[in-house]
Amino acid sequence: VSTAALRVGIDIGGTKILATAIDGDDQIVASVRAATPLGGEAVVAAAHAAVEELRGQLRGRPLASVGLGIPGQVDHDLGTVAHAVNLGIGEAVAIGPALAARTGLPVGVENDVNAAALGAAALLRPGRPADLAYLSVGTGVAAGLILDGRLRRGSHRVSGEIGHLRVAPDGPRCECGLIGCLEAVASGAAIARQWPGTDGQSPAEQLFAAAADGDPAAIELRDTVAGHLADAVVLLAVTVDPELVVLGGGVAEVGLPLLAAVRRSLVARADRSPFRRSLELADRTVLVPTGISAGILGAALVAPPAPSVEPEAVA
Numbered sequence: 373v374s375t376a377a378l379r380v381g382i383d384i385g386g387t388k389i390l391a392t393a394i395d396g397d398d399q400i401v402a403s404v405r406a407a408t409p410l411g412g413e414a415v416v417a418a419a420h421a422a423v424e425e426l427r428g429q430l431r432g433r434p435l436a437s438v439g440l441g442i443p444g445q446v447d448h449d450l451g452t453v454a455h456a457v458n459l460g461i462g463e464a465v466a467i468g469p470a471l472a473a474r475t476g477l478p479v480g481v482e483n484d485v486n487a488a489a490l491g492a493a494a495l496l497r498p499g500r501p502a503d504l505a506y507l508s509v510g511t512g513v514a515a516g517l518i519l520d521g522r523l524r525r526g527s528h529r530v531s532g533e534i535g536h537l538r539v540a541p542d543g544p545r546c547e548c549g550l551i552g553c554l555e556a557v558a559s560g561a562a563i564a565r566q567w568p569g570t571d572g573q574s575p576a577e578q579l580f581a582a583a584a585d586g587d588p589a590a591i592e593l594r595d596t597v598a599g600h601l602a603d604a605v606v607l608l609a610v611t612v613d614p615e616l617v618v619l620g621g622g623v624a625e626v627g628l629p630l631l632a633a634v635r636r637s638l639v640a641r642a643d644r645s646p647f648r649r650s651l652e653l654a655d656r657t658v659l660v661p662t663g664i665s666a667g668i669l670g671a672a673l674v675a676p677p678a679p680s681v682e683p684e685a686v687a
């Protein structure tokens with residue numbers, strides 16, 4: 373039995389917290405699940421409890437660090453999160469320092485989509501620098517960018533927030549207040565609103581199954597959603613030209629039928645453009661690997677912020 377230090381990844385979602393300990397080969401050796409409470413202080417307490425439960429399962433095997441993937445506007449340097457509406461967090465909360473103080477471990481905090489992008493990069497390009505855009509299609513729509521091997525957070529920490537691009541001027545109002553956002557027409561929530569389905573499978577899975585059975589309304593909605601996602605792939609591709617665009621998030625659990633629909637739209641949109649065809653975007657668009665969750669693995673890979681350098685030390 374190895375005694376090498378393990379990294380903890382905590383994926384904080386709108387309804388549940390998943391915490392895992394991962395070894396040097398990116399394999400899960402322990403995991404804990406809990407309901408997500410509301411409010412910054414409660415989230416810190418729940419994350420702390422999850423770390424202690426992992427410690428109990430691991431019987432004293434040392435932990436090296438904790439990485440947190442959390443929705444909202446994250447400042448990785450400060451370890452703060454703000455505007456995480458589903459978690460009841462508005463003003464910035466210093467979740468990283470608070471969790472570090474309680475666990476005695478270095479803690480890194482990252483936006484959940486960025487963390488999943490780190491995980492997708494590790495899964496798709498193990499051991500070498502990745503260059504990809506991770507397009508998360510879940511309750512919302514957003515992208516995480518790993519460019520030339522580095523996570524691009526952005527000057528205002530909103531890099532990849534393409535879900536609020538207006539793509540359907542006659543579309544429904546988005547939760548952000550704007551009309552016709554990508555997120556309002558092509559997210560898991562947008563699908564659920566237009567194709568509620570029955571209990572059991574997700575609305576997206578039921579939509580794609582009905583379309584495969586030939587239901588004309590399902591085919592129309594499927595192709596509309598896939599068309600918007602194809603436009604998002606094009607946007608990412610012509611903006612930063614990544615090697616790969618990776619489809620992830622809850623809707624991507626539909627799997628190959630989703631990928632096929634998005635690829636068909638990409639091919640159709642390139643039909644009259646030799647330039648567009650030359651980009652081979654259908655081939656560069658892939659599904660996030662299944663098995664270990666990219667969000668969980670990516671959270672464990674979030675590095676704690678580098679210690680700030682004292683001015684005296686520089687001189």
Ligand SMILES: [Zn+2]
Nearest residue numbers: 536546548553
């Ligand atoms: Zn919006």
